[in-house]
Amino acid sequence: MAVDLEKILRPVDHPYPPYPAKYMTLASGETLVIRQATRDEVPTLLKHVAPLVFVERDYYDLVAARVYAELLGWYHYRMQDEYVLVAQIDGELAAIVNGRSVTGKQGMSLHTLAMRRGLRIGAHAFAAKMEYHIDILGQDEVLVVAESPIGFRRWMIEYQLEERFDTPHELGGVPSYALTKELFDRARSKLVVGRRPVPEDLLAKAHEAILPPSDPPTPPADLLAATRAKYDLTGTALILQRWAQDRSADDA
Amino acid sequence: MEREIFGYKCQKCGTLHYPFRMVCKNCRANGYFEFDTVPLPHAGKLLTFTFIHNLPAEFEVARLGLGIVELENGLRVTGQIQIDDPKLGMDVVGAIEVVKRDAYDNRYGFVFRAA
Amino acid sequence: MREVYIIGIGITTFTRLEYPLSEIAAYASMGALKDAGLTDVDYLVVANMGSARINSQSALASAVADTLSLTPAGAVRVENGPASGASAIKEGFMAVASGMHDTVLVAGAERMREVNSLEATDFVATLTHPMAEYIYGVTLPGHAAMFTRLYMEKYGVTERHLAMVGVKNQNNAMLNKDAHLHQPISLEGILDSPEAMTNNPWVAEPIRFFDCCPVSDGGAALILASKEVAEASGRPMIRISGIGQATDTLAVHEREEPTDLMAVRRAAEQAYAMAGIKPKDIDVAELHDAFTILEIVESEEVGFFEKGKGHIALEKGETEIGGKMPINPSGGLKGKGHPVGATGVAQVHEIVMQLRGDAGERQVKGAKNGLACNFGGFGNNVIVSTYTREG
Known part of the structure; x- marks a missing residue:
């Protein structure tokens, strides 16, 4: 009986082709490898995503929490046709991007989570995701939304996305935007970079282990100070601080 | 008007x-x-130009062309440009159009195109 | 006029800071007071550009004086665009030189990361001409870009020269623990590799991402004192030897020669005349490289190099820390960061470190005379100042 119920709960993935790994030189001169992660690597990824759930700035908390859930969903076979790409520098995790296929012709971008900033790693990883949907999977368009103003500005305006407001996005049910093949082709020369095949030693290093990010985003230094700021960009009103206060009240 | x-x-x-x-x-x-x-006269020469890709909040476009133009009478003005492939010194002619929408107000200014 | 000395310096890390603006100014000030061995000053001058607009706090100087429990000392805020910092130093200088006060705390602070980058860009753009520039969408990178295009055409400056300034300064910042960017960049990564143009996209053609300074929070502070107080303090005697200031037309298009930055040239001439020194006497300089082109042009306008030859000196490595004319050993605005109101003060913080011989790995050997150029607007309000180590 239990086995039969699992059959109902577990979606059947379609046999989509894998993402061919690529590499590129970053502004720092370091080499970034972008490759598809395997389901076995999810526990390692979760370990590196978890601390970001408590970074109450730039929507890192919300995005990390959702990525955590999506990774778990994939790991426990509760999400259909999901894939995860990782960007690594010398093995170190620099970004995670994920998405899924809605149909054979339509993809859905889920998240872009950058662990190192200032080198456009998020932009490279996002472009790789779009490349996967349009070029490798041969889809016509990818549905995109953004949680953060930074993401909105970058994707919606840089790529000039089309409105698909009749289609609610799986992330919060908000109206979708779409990156079509035509728009992608127009942005391709400017935004999609990388070389293939990845030299064997680089690829081996990337597969060997997903190392922790060396300089990940951290929570605000002084939570109390942050509440006194007039604009709380994240809008989360410092959940952590409230917890801390509640705890001390319980102790008393 | x-x-x-x-x-x-x-x-x-x-x-x-x-x-x-x-x-x-x-x-x-x-x-x-x-x-x-x-x-001011509308015709002049393009002295210098740029395409701005990171714009202030009100300008929701991917990039915006701006230039400094020396008008026929020798006076210089800054304006927006709508020219695909601008060249220093090229002849341009300006129209007075909406250059910025500021809440409910329209701001008018020079928009230069190739002459 | 009495002689004026800098006897204390303090700074916060330049980055995104999560505490209130008045405390950013106060932390740097506490460092400076401690360095000078003082618990009290006669007067405070606080440099800041955007508190009322971006942080919803006006009359910042009162808040800083109170946070530091320096009341009832007089306090004033100086807002003079990106030249606020040096303007505050000038104000403090005049207060001591005139004999009105013996000790003045000059603090600069800015908290720009409280708003997103679009709002920050718009906020800085408000210093342009409201009717003739601002409404068109002109930004500071836009001004720098139009200027760069002319400079490239006239003097043969190339994108590679601009990138070289960025690499130099961002790598200098690696030696500065208080710098915003601790991320080395390479010419390969931002100019030569097949991915370079995507790593380093246009901000305003022909200016790219790595030609621009970051948007930073941060504070810096100095203690200015009369000769008697300075001698009694036992701190190294760093004298403010010259200050010059000049303005230019608000609308950039009105300038007669569009490739000149006359305000820089005039301010530098005044400063040298007051100090009785020549450009060749300067051992170390902090120039206002909000955009890489500005370091090249300012190095010419302050007289280090002939007009149109700054990029040649750069090519030869003369502006590196070990070079003939080291520029921006701190990392400059490009690497150290640009919290607008704090910048002018932070430049002098670095000059004092250098003249005291306290700059560690980035020390310019034997520096005796230093120069700072704080560039307001797009060259419409500029202060150049010089500093001399005595003894």
């Missing part, structure tokens, strides 16, 4: 200014209403 951008001509020494100033740069004539307004 035909809109114009105005230059300011000193009544005393004839020096033309743009933008508006209250004291003449040349003769320092100091008094009220010392300037006659003169519509």
Whole structure:
């Protein structure tokens, strides 16, 4: 009986082709490898995503929490046709991007989570995701939304996305935007970079282990100070601080 | 209504200014209403230009062309440009159009195109 | 006029800071007071550009004086665009030189990361001409870009020269623990590799991402004192030897020669005349490289190199820390960061470190005379100042 119920709960993935790994030189001169992660690597990824759930700035908390859930969903076979790409520098995790296929012709971008900033790693990883949907999977368009103003500005305006407001996005049910093949082709020369095949030693290093990010985003230094700021960009009103206060009240 | 951008001509020494100033740069004539307004010519040469990709919040476009133009009368102005492949020194002609929407207000200014 | 000395310096890390603006100014000030061995000053001058607009706090100087429990000392805020910092130093200088006060705390602070980058860009753009520039969408990178295009055409400056300034300064910042960017960049990564143009996209053609300074929070502070107080303090005697300031037309298009930055040239001439020194006497300089082109042009306008030859000196490595004329050993605005109101003060913080011989790995050997150029607007309000180590 239990086995039969699992059959109902577990979606059947379609046999989509894998993402061919690529590499590129970053502004720092370091080499970034972008490759598809395997389901076995999810526990390692979760370990590196978890601390970001408590970074109450730039929507890192919300995005990390959702990525955590999506990774778990994939790991426990509760999400259909999901894939995860990782960007690594010398093995170190620099970004995670994920998405899924809605149909054979339509993809859905889920998240872009950058662990190192200032080198456009998020932009490279996002472009790789779009490349996967349009070029490798041969889809016509990818549905995109953004949680953060930074993401909105970058994707919606840089790529000039089309409105698909009749289609609610799986992330919060908000109206979708779409990156079509035509728009992608127009942005391709400017935004999609990388070389293939990845030299064997680089690829081996990337597969060997997903190392922790060396300089990940951290929570605000002084939570109390942050509440006194007039604009709380994240809008989360410092959940952590409230917890801390509640705890001390319980102790008393 | 035909809109114009105005230059300011000193009544005393004839020096033309743009933008508006209250004291003449040349003769320092100091008094009220010392300037006659003169519509600026629309034709000129493109002195320099840029395409801005990171714009202030109100401009929701991917990139915006801007240039400095030396008008026929020698006065220089800053304006937006709508030219695909601008060249330094090329002939341009300006139209007065909406350059910015500011809440409910339209701001008008020069938009230059290839002559 | 009395002689004026800098006897204390303090700074916060330049980055995104999560505490209130008045405390950013106060932390740097506490460092400076401690360095000078003082618990009290006669007067405070606080440099800041955007508190009322971006942080919803006006009359910042009162808040800083109170946070530091320096009341009832007089306090004033100086807002002079990106030249606020040096303007505050000038104000403090005049207060001591005139004999009105013996000790003045000059603090600069800015908290720009409280708003997003679009709002920050718009906020800085408000210093342009409201009717003739701002409404068109002109930004500071836009001004720098139009200027760069002319400079490239006239003097043969190339994108590679601009990138070289960025690499130099961002790598200098690696030696500065208080710098915003601790991320080395390479010419390969931002100019030569097949991915370079995507790593380093246009901000305003022909200016790219790595030609621009970051948007930073941060504070810096100095203690200015009369000769008697300075001698009694036992701190190294760093004298403010010259200050010059000049303005230029608000609208950039009104300038007669569009490739000149006359305000820089005039301010530098005044400063040298007051100090009785020549450009060749300067051992170390902090120039206002909000955009890489500005370091090249300012190095010419302050007289280090002939007009149109700054990029040649750069090519030869003369502006590196070990070079003939080291520029921006701190990392400059490009690497150290640009919290607008703090910048002018932070430049002098670095000069004092250098003249005291306290700059560690980035020390310019034997520096005796230093120069700072704080560039307001797009060259419409510039202060150049010089500093001399005595003894």
